[in-house]
Amino acid sequence: MNKKRLKLFLILIFVVFGIVIIRLIDIQIVHHSFYKQKAQNQRRRIIPIAMERGDIYDREGRLLATSVDVKSIYINPKEFRDYAKLENVLGKKIPRFSNKKLFAWVKRKVDFLTAKKIEEIGIPGVYFLDEKKRVYPKGRLAAQILGFVGLDNEGLSGIELGMEDYLKGEEQNIVTESDPSGYELLTKRESKKKKVSSGSDIYLTIDESIQFFAERELERTVAEYSALSGLIIVIDVENGEILALAGKPDFDPNYYAKSNPKNWHCKSVDIYEPGSTFKVITAASGLDCGVITLDTKLRALDQFEIGGRVIKNSHQINWGGNSTVSVSKMLEQSINTAVAQIGIKMGKERFYQKIRQFGFGDLIGLGLPGESRGIVKEPSTWYAPDIAMMTFGQSIAVTPVQLCAAYMSIANDGNLIRPQLIKKIQNEDLSFIKKSRREEIGKSLSSKAAEDARLLLGNVVLKGSGRKAKIEGFTVGGKTGTAQKAAEGGRGYLKDRYIASFIGFAPLSKPKILALVLVDEPKRVIWGETVCGPAFKNVVENTLRYLNIKPDNG
């Protein structure tokens, strides 16, 4: 045997295994973490566990939204052949799936009768999966507040979306390792969280009965004036709890997919220009700052010019030959030129501060999605006419709920109370995550100014434009509004398009119930008193009697 060549062979062995060892060092030591991570990632399966979604109730525990067991049908296309038979029972065409697939949905969330029928026939390759389906037993009632959920029970609108984190429960993922076909490996399971809990139940501040009155009144009003839409808010003045929040036209959340998406959203947290209802805020601010008293006389003007803009009244005022007008008369007759003088007396800074103290420009946090904070411009950005226009609710955008809160502070001696929609959030184990309580979030007025403002509001209903809101046996304070609609996106106002509104509370001597009625683009009649006054009266009267509030007026 050739010794030299044998030596070369031995060197070959050394070289080859040497390369192998260098390569192993590279893979196993130098790049260890890279490969380890990759290997782990491909085996990881995160399995989300569906928790039972929480229910939604009204303040008295009457059920508004819950989940029921349903069956979903799926097939294993590898085993499934009899398309015709299944199509027959379901009454719908089934797409032809590739037989390489192992899973395909046929129909999600079918009713029990159909599921039972298919189970009895027993078609090979057809399987059922237990799922939960959201149902709203009261149908359209409070639909815009409740919202609805998607196919996988995820909140898509309303409280279902806004309170999703509470309703859906703690998210539970189980992390497992599995082989390429998805079979779990017998390795230890790691759970991200220890405790599994279902979604929490939510109790709204809404009272089903009051909600029902409000919706019925609103539906009638919107129909009577062929309006685009309407809104009624009823609030308990003492604690800020919203007793009714009605929006029309609405929809049935059980069949939301068949309804007009425009009707899904609750407009109570959207912005609008409040118009004349804001005059009360201006007058109260003036009283609080001391620039006016109840005895102050304002100049009687049909129009005046400020910063190149003419401020006019929306209707011809009968001055009765006087050159001045009282603050009370200004509100009773809703005189733009008079209220503007109060704003000018206060000046930009003070007026702005007061507006902010009423809560405008701040989020309330009702729990509804898409809540706006409103638009209150900084004084430095005001145009010259703004100080006048804002006094009667133009050049400023607020949400209906903010306006209610501001009026509520007048009813509460100047204490700004946060409006609430969630009464309590209750855990599975009956412990509370949250319980609503009266929450003072600021002071808008001195109690004297608030008292004076209440007097003025009473006069509007007694002698002024709010007469249609009178309730037998109760003293009522309130204010009408007939706001020109601001052009969307652009500047200026739309001709002949108005938002009619009425906001007020009763009984005036010891305020208990506040209500806002808002009608978007009423036809034929546009005036807040005519359009909204009767609905306000009916809703508030019904509510006061329902709550057994003692009459304070005869």
Next chain:
Amino acid sequence: MGLKVGDSFYYLKRHILYLMTGFFAFSFALNLDLNKLKKSTFPVLGVSLFLLLLLFVPFFGKSLGGATRWLNFYFFSFQPSELVKFAMILFLASSLSQLKDGIKDFVKGLLPLLVILGVVAGIIIKQPDMGTALSIMATSFLMFFIAGARFVHLFSIFLAGGSAVFVLSFFSAYRLKRLLAFVDPWKDPLGIGFHIIQSLLAVGSGGFFGLGLGNSRQKFYYLPQQYADFIFAVLCEELGFIGAFALIVLFMIFCFRGAKIAAGAKDPFSSLLAFGLISMFFVQTALNIMVVIALIPTTGIPLPFVSYGGTTTIVNLFAVGLLANISRK
């Protein structure tokens, strides 16, 4: 995959059976008269080639994983190419020991051997079993080299063989895929690159100390042939660099010991036979490991003494018996 569901010891039980059979093969080889063995070169080669050709007869051939490599008998199946490996070594040892310096003559010495090698390798490639063909060719090449063939001849054969393998790759879709996957496995990690990547992930996640014996994750269907051709990846994953290094050192010691037996053998035939056998172990070990760590394209070669497999275990133990036999004399 031939996994019998429900018996986690299926492979272990079968392998113990093979080992027991292999022990008889070892004892038989240990006591074999080498002169008689030399004389039976042609019958052995003839029988193994006959069995090899029998694969192409539909009734006998058993297909697994797209290749017909097993002969099916009633109670066991048998891989003729494993036997051919040994037959070729025996044939070359016998021919080369007779040729002596005649090997330096290309036409009279090397060419006839090359023709026979070409035919045998060709049949095996046809199964298809590129891995076995490759190891037979490489082993034969090493035997020509040690027997004293001229460098210029060897170099030409190497070039010719290399380009033949390369060209063949382009004529077979699956070989081309393996070649492309080798060049860039990450280009198609779920397709052609899957096996290479899974193998690297197994080796890499082992780290320095490994996950511990039996703790491989990759062996659960991520790795192809995790009990056979890719067993080294599982070993790397479970025993880490330490374990892999130790195994390689053992193989090196084994190869050196074999080379020493070849060098110290009494007659040229025994010497060449021992060298052929040890070359075979070296070639198979090196190719198998290099496939697993992606140094060469994927080709199916078992890792001697480690991979699961009946014929290969028995033939390997028989070869070790022969080596011991030669060493003893």
